[in-house]
Amino acid sequence: MRADLLAQLNGERAARRAAILVTDIADGAQRLVREAEIGADPLGAVLGRHLASGKSGLVEVDGRSLFLTVQVPPVRLVVIGAVHISQAMAPMAAGLDLALTVIDPRTAFASPDRFPDVDLVAEWPDAALGGRVPPLDRYCALAALTHDPKIDDPALAAALAAECFYVGALGSRKTHAARVARLTEAGFGPAQIGRIRAPIGLPIGAVSPAEIALAVLAEIVTALRRAPRPEAA
Structure with missing residues (x-):
């Protein structure tokens, strides 16, 4: 994971805000989607379902395999x-x-x-x-x-x-x-x-x-x- 993404993820964790790390299995590209950004994200519906379940997992979107790492604050x-x-x-x-x-x-x-x-x-x-x-x-x-x-x-x-x-x-x-x-x-x-x-x-x-x-x-x-x-x- 890139150092900047790790810093952002740790920042969201410290602030008790949810976030999802999206990793493209094919090329390893990663991006972080904060909870407040999910509604406007192209993967909004998929991300929303995983956020609600609180579970990470592999998804297929438009022929791409993506791994969603879900970080949710302890309830x-x-x-x-x-x-x-x-x-x-x-x-x-x-x-x-x-x-x-x-x-x-x-x-x-x-x-x-x-x-x-x-x-x-x-x-x-x-x-x-x-x-x-x-x-x-x-x-x-x-x-x-x-x-x-x-x-x-x-x-x-x-x-x-x-x-x-x-x-x-x-x-x-x-x-x-x-x-x-x-x-x-x-x-x-x-x-x-x-x-x-x-x-x-x-x-x-x-x-x-x-x-x-x-x-x-x-x-x-x-x-x-x-x-x-x-x-x-």
Whole structure:
């Protein structure tokens, strides 16, 4: 690989931005396509599919064999609320290679005994995010699960501002309507607020904490892989 391409690829990795290195098998020619450039690239459709899957691979385009090396930032999942759903979610998230952080200022809930081997932050979200917890970005998912506006709302505001690929919040439609009013008053527009998945999770009839955790993670994977939601398919 050329030194300039390696430097560019490392720069994208450091900035937590996705990129794809395109290598022509016949002559070894290489070029780097950044995520923001994929839509305008001649191989846009092919590159987009590989970016969504997160997998590298060989493709045939117009009689040429190309190898696509896909570099995608590790996906982070930030959960607000050290609740039963979060406990059930932790081992599932690990199995999906999601880097999980649980934030909850209520130390009675946010205890290592309840969340062994989990990145647990017993602070208010507005203090934790960008402090003890790295800033949110487009390769982060955020799930707000406390039902407490004082805890959930600052985290949701941060996730919307950071354009996280997934933002979800627990609560009924009535609860969400009140949430929408608060976020509107805080200056967020309808398009931004409309990105919040509420009620959270795919509609699988979940009842138990484990089932709700499964529904939330399934919705996160759907958003990550850019697949249509079942009700929109």
